Amino acid sequence: MPAMNMLQALNSAMDVLLDKHPETVIFGEDSGYFGGVFGATQGLQKKYGLDRVFDAPINEAAIAAMAIGMAAKGLKPIAEIQFADYIFPAFDQIISEMSRLRYRSAGQFVSPVVVRSPWGGGIRGGQTHSMSPEAFFTHIPGVKVAVPSNPYDAKGMLIAASEGDDPVIFFEPKRIYNGPFDGVPDAPLSSWAKHPKGEVPEGHYRVELGKAEIVREGEACTVVTYGTLVHVAVNAAEKAGIDAEIIDLKTLAPYDIETIVASVNKTGRVVVAHEAPRTSGFGAELAAQIQEECFYALEAPVFRLTGWDTPYPHAHEWAYFPGQARFIRALQTVTEAR
Amino acid sequence: MPAMNMLQALNSAMDVLLDKHPETVIFGEDSGYFGGVFGATQGLQKKYGLDRVFDAPINEAAIAAMAIGMAAKGLKPIAEIQFADYIFPAFDQIISEMSRLRYRSAGQFVSPVVVRSPWGGGIRGGQTHSMSPEAFFTHIPGVKVAVPSNPYDAKGMLIAASEGDDPVIFFEPKRIYNGPFDGVPDAPLSSWAKHPKGEVPEGHYRVELGKAEIVREGEACTVVTYGTLVHVAVNAAEKAGIDAEIIDLKTLAPYDIETIVASVNKTGRVVVAHEAPRTSGFGAELAAQIQEECFYALEAPVFRLTGWDTPYPHAHEWAYFPGQARFIRALQTVTEAR
């Protein structure tokens, strides 16, 4: 199997989808000829033509609306929002329309759109190229939310999302497009080629949404996270020598409650982690649900390790990002409680 | 002191603000000549003139942006969004601009805008006139979120919001504009004139944001809620004969953690309640924070009583709304646990 980085894996997923399904169309700002500002759609316009992979005007609401209309007519659009920070002009189309079309029409019309968007910080993008707005979307009934953490999942989940029947907000942790990241900003970049999930089949396969994966087994505590922080968590656990069980959630809506509960019932201690601000972040949902379901198993409060309740700062990015040091401290706090 | 309903109290607040502060301007769809679809601004254009209270085009983004620009120049705009369901076109202006202007300019520019919006269900409004989108806004650093539950607070909080230095999203529980609601849809409407908080001073006063209020003392459990459900909670506790302590949160961002923690440490049992969908609702934040701070005091999991993870249905509104029956069941569940 070839080694692919995450961008190549996403590109390959779209290649497979375009090839297999004539209804697949792909568009976004700079997504056509140029292949996207990160290159995720590179070469696809050339291969499949201007009418299947094309540039869209700088209007994220228009991009979402066009996708909804197309999907209602049976196409399978994959729309790219250039940065997750720029998804908000499309928020109304997503919450009021995309998420509800099936419901309000009692199934007569559907809009199984995939919205891809580079997501998260760690690339010195400042407050408008770093956001992790996933929590907003998990509060919208009718959309699914997915965040892969490696090339293998990225490809398989994108195919599953596009072949599914529901709208999916598909966030791509851009910090790990080119290699996993252990949470130490100055360390040399590692490569996906050395990571087992960097091996990606060429053809069609699916990684179904809604299933989490235990990426590291352990007894001392559970870490529930997704995206870039999966790697930071693994490295922090190694570094701290803490026997943490680490769950890569992958899909946030609907999230895989069974896997979480089983793990927490075993460990009794939990860290939930994300880059987004703390207040009303997705960690709140996880903590609330875990305390409800595992109340009698918990030996310490669910610990929320998150970004701060501030915009994402530019120069002080690493004071904001929940990196290795803060992760280790969190693991120690929950495992040492009582 | 005169008895006022909530609309009259809000109208009186704006009257006071327009009179006292020449920088106050008020606008929104149908807010001018007509006085708003619920009448909150009735009579104000006539009294203060077309340039102080006026109609805006049907573009919620434009309304927010106009308010931001005006506030940056020193005005104190109060913008009305006709229904909270229609705030999403303005979401980008609120999250990317209003909330961050002070931060990204390091205090050189500020945008202390108040966005008022009728909020919540219970008036047969169907899925586009019933939403409670408060959780979204509590996840935005830099905006405050307020939800009064009675005329006295509505007036005092609106004045405090407009005289404050930060942007405030001010949600008004429209179900209780004209009278408190005990959660039983077929019961005759009661009147604010009979409620102590229906007595509202004519002139200027403030109810500062950030402070919750214990509206009913009790020992058996704590209920943390806001808006319409405050009344449903009180009535459910009475009806069920459960000695619940009921906290009217009033401000959601930043919320009054001290009042909550003190109560939960006393009761050891909690219901957090809202109308919005459960997943990633504001109840998640409350539950997450409570379990963290009161872990050793809790005798039962924090119970989330919420709307379902569906759009707000029209005909089945009362199957969606967390009414008296569900409230009583929640109180029983937490108090009876173990």
Place this chain on the structure above:
Amino acid sequence: MSNGQSRFHVPAPPFRPGDAPDFSHLDLQKAGEAKRPDPLTAPAKMTDLAMGLIGVLDHNHQAVGEWDPRLSPEVLREGLSHMVLTRIYDARMLKLQRQGKMSFYMKSLGEEAVAVAAAMALEKSDMVFPSYRQQGILFARGRNIVDMMCHCISNSRDNLKGRQLPVHYTWAEGNFFSISGNLGTQFPQAVGYAMACAYKGEDTIAASWIGDGTTAAPDFHAAMTLASTYRAPVILNVVNNQWAISTYEGIAKGDSPTFASKGLGYGLASLRVDGNDFLAVYAATKWAADRARKGGGATFIELFTYRADAHSTSDDPSRYRPKNEFEVWPLGDPIERLKNHLIGFGEWDEERHEKLEEQMTALVVKSYKEAESHGTLHDGPLSPTHTIFEDVYATEDWRLRRQRQDLGV
């Protein structure tokens, strides 16, 4: 336009309650005067059509000029019949709403031609994305009235399972999209749908309608930009009935010469049409559909009309505009005009008209009886309660399953 120094300007309508409305300032282009270019004409060569007013029926109710679609008396009578039915249905539903049979209602009084004529000019396979005020389309496309009513009273046979407010119809079989309560959102969706029709190589097109107030919405710009850039086979209609809720057209229009002229900056074919002239609406829609089907791209149409009644059952227009505005409104009543046109050449008479009204009234009354037999909002039966958990996703996930179980349904 100026007093020589910058000042704060807020526009206001010419007439408020108590004023005597007078539309003599309107200077409307006369019926028959507008030229009808070939449907594939370049937009720049027909900008006058956005500034004038395409009309066919003159003040003597004669069809005049190049835009006359030359319809047969049968078709005209059909149009008349749909409009009469629309009006009678609306009136009846309003009454029922007042009696508490439904939570809400919205009439289309005075603007029936906009919907009916357009629907008749389109193919039934064309997808329509209407606002809440084009119920006329449903009658023109032959939807079962009992079904419409079952939706409005949210009963057990409501095809939307009680999920939507009344008048927010959906009818996939009739290529009638799901109406959104959010203004403007469907305008760009219609463009996307039309693009997909072209992508699939189909002959089908899409059409959408928004109100004058909604032209201010962000999604208006999204739709117009998409339609222009991708030359989508779509017809984008603005029903300028001159009022949003209490807000007059000037708040959305500002200093625009006409709503139709907003299309010119996008390079779209842009027509301003007498919306109370059945023949003109029919002809303009046909022209635009032709243009779209032949690869000429989108057309933007302003339908100049007047909202003769309240915005909805939630407002009282006498609080914000003179009561008799509609009476002095120069473009009249679309039903009266078409009726008089038919009478004018002997294809209709007062007696037949009365009979038509009676028939339609009877149909509506009878249909409502049948609809009510399937339940009402207040007394039920409704769609079963467990259905509120369906159709959120294609399949129920654990959260919805648990919540459904929690509710015991």
Place this chain on the structure above:
Amino acid sequence: MSNGQSRFHVPAPPFRPGDAPDFSHLDLQKAGEAKRPDPLTAPAKMTDLAMGLIGVLDHNHQAVGEWDPRLSPEVLREGLSHMVLTRIYDARMLKLQRQGKMSFYMKSLGEEAVAVAAAMALEKSDMVFPSYRQQGILFARGRNIVDMMCHCISNSRDNLKGRQLPVHYTWAEGNFFSISGNLGTQFPQAVGYAMACAYKGEDTIAASWIGDGTTAAPDFHAAMTLASTYRAPVILNVVNNQWAISTYEGIAKGDSPTFASKGLGYGLASLRVDGNDFLAVYAATKWAADRARKGGGATFIELFTYRADAHSTSDDPSRYRPKNEFEVWPLGDPIERLKNHLIGFGEWDEERHEKLEEQMTALVVKSYKEAESHGTLHDGPLSPTHTIFEDVYATEDWRLRRQRQDLGV
């Protein structure tokens, strides 16, 4: 425009890498030809100004026609000097970015006149809401270069405390609003600001700039609608440099005749201006400012120019357009053109120009040394870490206090 049947259409630029660019199709109105109406003229009476091209400097670098602002040689030399400084500053900063001194940079190469001339035509008390490509305004308004650099390298003296990406300046003292990374959002804010100026009875106006690509954004429509409805004293500029990132103007423009023509449907005064002609930009801005100050309301201006370098340090334009496009671009280089104009009537020469460049280079180099003495992004010192918790609200609440304590700062 059509092949006789509906089909899927996606526009594409005339030239891609490898093609020989040729702008002969452009048919641009010649300098001096456009009429200059009184600034209070009604928009409908000057629609031609949105279709043509207002220019002053002809191909012999002479100032011609009614729009010649008749500026003194001193003012022209000042403008030239600001433009030269802008270009040298940009070039230097790019180099420093390549050396890792800052995270990101955006040049304004080839479009310096747009910002500099406009800034000089406005009053310093007028509030500007620029995009990230009008750094020229800062030079024209005399901002300290060291301060600008301290921002770009996010050091301890960055007036934005390291919170913003480089080039996203704020300078309240200079009435330079905080630049947003989100496209288009500030366009309607500028209108609100201008309305507030009028509300307060001040003479001050506001001006904002967006790119060609950003005209597609929803907030474009918000701004234009507000500006029209409330006749705000604002100048809304579109810098049509023909490229968004890799996306050519046609994706935003669609079939619009010109970007300027998008103003006509809003009833706004709409000008299309040679953006590489310092005198034309100056004159048009002055005209619009006059109009606004006198109560004539808003003006919409398209500044036709060309983005001569990459979008930012994150893209390589040779991947999406011919390398030599700028060289054959008919409107030339704004610095060369103003320089030659001055030389043409003996108020400038090559020697003085070289000296100016040397001076400016020296100033930039010296300034950078000073800036660096206050720290750099990589080596610090930065603004103290605790400042990341400041300015979220007017005062720190318990959440931020605890989080700050948690981080130990």
